Amino acid sequence: VTLTDPIIYVRAVHFGATLMAAGIVFFIVFVGAPSFRAGDDKHACSALRRQLSLIALLSLTVTVISGAAWLVLTAASISDQPPTQVFSGGVAWTVLSQTSFGWDWMVRLLLACLLAVTFVPLLSGRDTMLLTGTAAVMLAATLAGTLAWAGHAAGGLGAEGIIHPAADFLHLIAAVAWVGTLIPLALLLGAVGGNAGSLAIARTATLRFSTLGLVSVTTLLVTGSINTWYLAGSVPALVGTPYGQLLLAKVALFFGMVAIAALNRLRFTPRLVHSASKTEARNALRQLRRNAAIEMLAGAAIICIVAVLGTEPPASHAHQHASYEALPPDAAFIHIHSEQGMADVTITPGHPGMARATIRLWNENFEPLVAREVTFALTVPAAGSTPVKRFASQDSDGAWKVDGVELSQPGNWMVTVGAVLGPSTRLVLEAPIVIEPSDQ
Amino acid sequence: MRTFPTIVALFAIAVGASTARAHAFLENADPLVGSTVSAAPREVSLTFTQNLEPAFSSVTVTDANGAQVSQGKAQIGGNTMRVRLKALAPGSYKVHWHALSVDTHTTEGNFTFHVGGR
Numbered sequence: 001v002t003l004t005d006p007i008i009y010v011r012a013v014h015f016g017a018t019l020m021a022a023g024i025v026f027f028i029v030f031v032g033a034p035s036f037r038a039g040d041d042k043h044a045c046s047a048l049r050r051q052l053s054l055i056a057l058l059s060l061t062v063t064v065i066s067g068a069a070w071l072v073l074t075a076a077s078i079s080d081q082p083p084t085q086v087f088s089g090g091v092a093w094t095v096l097s098q099t100s101f102g103w104d105w106m107v108r109l110l111l112a113c114l115l116a117v118t119f120v121p122l123l124s125g126r127d128t129m130l131l132t133g134t135a136a137v138m139l140a141a142t143l144a145g146t147l148a149w150a151g152h153a154a155g156g157l158g159a160e161g162i163i164h165p166a167a168d169f170l171h172l173i174a175a176v177a178w179v180g181t182l183i184p185l186a187l188l189l190g191a192v193g194g195n196a197g198s199l200a201i202a203r204t205a206t207l208r209f210s211t212l213g214l215v216s217v218t219t220l221l222v223t224g225s226i227n228t229w230y231l232a233g234s235v236p237a238l239v240g241t242p243y244g245q246l247l248l249a250k251v252a253l254f255f256g257m258v259a260i261a262a263l264n265r266l267r268f269t270p271r272l273v274h275s276a277s278k279t280e281a282r283n284a285l286r287q288l289r290r291n292a293a294i295e296m297l298a299g300a301a302i303i304c305i306v307a308v309l310g311t312e313p314p315a316s317h318a319h320q321h322a323s324y325e326a327l328p329p330d331a332a333f334i335h336i337h338s339e340q341g342m343a344d345v346t347i348t349p350g351h352p353g354m355a356r357a358t359i360r361l362w363n364e365n366f367e368p369l370v371a372r373e374v375t376f377a378l379t380v381p382a383a384g385s386t387p388v389k390r391f392a393s394q395d396s397d398g399a400w401k402v403d404g405v406e407l408s409q410p411g412n413w414m415v416t417v418g419a420v421l422g423p424s425t426r427l428v429l430e431a432p433i434v435i436e437p438s439d440q
Numbered sequence: 441m442r443t444f445p446t447i448v449a450l451f452a453i454a455v456g457a458s459t460a461r462a463h464a465f466l467e468n469a470d471p472l473v474g475s476t477v478s479a480a481p482r483e484v485s486l487t488f489t490q491n492l493e494p495a496f497s498s499v500t501v502t503d504a505n506g507a508q509v510s511q512g513k514a515q516i517g518g519n520t521m522r523v524r525l526k527a528l529a530p531g532s533y534k535v536h537w538h539a540l541s542v543d544t545h546t547t548e549g550n551f552t553f554h555v556g557g558r
Binding site for chain 1: 464472473474475489490491493494495496518519540541542543544545546
């Protein structure tokens, strides 16, 4: 994980701002407006509306600016040019007009502009809610959901190419409905005073938020599982790669948030709603506010993890990086994986006789790993045998080769690759490789 | 909260190892990577694990002296990339590909194939 990459921070800001802007729309339509009608505290209502309008407009502006920064950094990374030159060279325009990422970005810019238009009636509080509300929710949901096509979900083929982005689309909308509505909820709970009309607002808001949360959590669980399946793929990949470990941290935070939400729903919400004593209701209100703050912190941490995850190679390809089908059918092949680096070892032909071994070294980001010296050893599948060690020579294409490797018998041979990476850094990778019996 | 990884792990076991891929990697090649073909191929065809962005993906083929033997720009559609070749004499040829996946990540690689007995 390289935390110096600016795209991580741009992604975090963009995700956060999108969730915030869309979350306020969801909150006003599904929670805020019905609560204001249920209670009677004109002063608190109008103060809250003003606050939310300001945050929503600010968030939408930050969404557009960070989106532009994301485009510039992506164009720079695609074209291998410094970010300052992507406009003069026309690369930014090519990315925008000729790639699916660019088309997604243009659609999202349009959605952001349309959403800004709906903000005027929505946030002013004139109750033309049904039409404006529906339009605003649709626009906000699509603005967040279309982020799916800017990430790993976009790459799949066949059924995966439909299911994965669809799951991601719903996942993002569900995240808006929960994480994005936490800040407005906390503001509402903080704005209402102690009188009866005010408590009625807090009660309706909490109940409605609780229902919205339940739907969101269910959606997040289902779609998150689908995404995990596609991007992690296996348990070793989940536990043994930086991508998988970050994903597990995200899942742990998510369940922590679910635990707090369950506590809110089962204990504090009933106390706030049913309690006859005003003091007890106010205490429950304070607890709910504190828990919303804790959930917000967890949500912010999740957004930061997501920002990093999108730049990491997904765990699933760690074990699929090598392309078995592109190799000649008689080659023996093994991909050896460790945290320090990995090696693709090909032995051609992969049956008894004289063969050539080719070794390619990669770092954890699948960039070629530079080695000063590479040794290659094979151990015959017999008890007490000692490995035959050879030095590999480097080809012009970067691969290390050993010619004239003698394979005396078929079976499970042991491959040991030793690479000198620096004065005191040595990488040793070991794995079995299958040598098939000769056909004729 | 030990149960979280367990739940995820159980789920992952239940669905088994998936066939998921991310980033465009070479899945299949014609001619095959490192292979020796008896007749000179007319084109090199590459299949990737993800769909490609035609505007930012390319393939070139060079001979042992580094002279380009591929003709024109690669034809790119979906997850395949193909490029026409000049008439090839027996010898070693290097294929260098550069792929931009629709998920905005670039990958590149190269391999050799040989024409004629060796």
